[in-house]
Amino acid sequence: MGFADAGYLSDPHKGRSQTGYVFTMGSTAISWRSTKQTLVATSSNHAEIIALHEAVRECIWLRSVVRHIRGTCGLKSTIDKPTCIYEDNAACIEQMKLGFIKGDNTKHISPKFFYNQQQQALLNIEVNQIRSEDNVVDLFTKSLPKSTFEKHVKSIGLRKLSELP
Incomplete structure (x- = not known):
């Protein structure tokens, strides 16, 4: 499963937002990324769609790697269900469900949006709120209180060296 998020205007001097995603397998993080977006997002929804796009691209690559490894080892592929990607932006998720972007304020985001939408239609991904x-x-997109940080770190399978056997 995956998680995607954006920190809107995390760099107010350059107008850039932060993209973050993490993918877990068996409750352990296997892939993650945090980076400044390369273009200026015009709204928090736009920033979220860009972040989701990056997560979807990573997801499709991870699915192909798992499929290749299992095929090479002669194992049956277990990738017959969509990979669940969690997103916290309700507008972004609603647009993914409806399959279109409505309004003049969001029509400029279509190329990345339609890739995400296509992958959902192909049942490679399923975006849930x-x-x-x-x-x-959020570990990768914003500052967090210590208790929240520690909770999230533990939930993706990261441990302190002192906790290892």
Whole structure:
């Protein structure tokens, strides 16, 4: 499963937002990324769609790697269900469900949006909403209180050296 999020205008001097995603397998993080977006998002919804796009691209690559490894080892592929990607932006999720972007304020985001939409239609991904406080990728997009940080770190399978056997 994956988690995607954006920190809107995390760099107010350059007008850039932060993209973050993390993918887990067996409750352990296997892939994650946090980076400044390369273009200026014009709204928090736009920033979220860009972040989701990056997560979807990573997801499709991870699915192909798992499929290749299992095929090479002669194992049956287990990738017959969509990979669940959690997102906390309700507008972004609603647009993914409806399959279109409505309004003049959002029509400029279509290329990335339609890639995400296509992957959902192909049943490679399924975008679901998660409460913002439960979105573990906040680790990579914003400052958090210590207790929330520690909760999220533990939930993606990261441990302190002192906790290892």
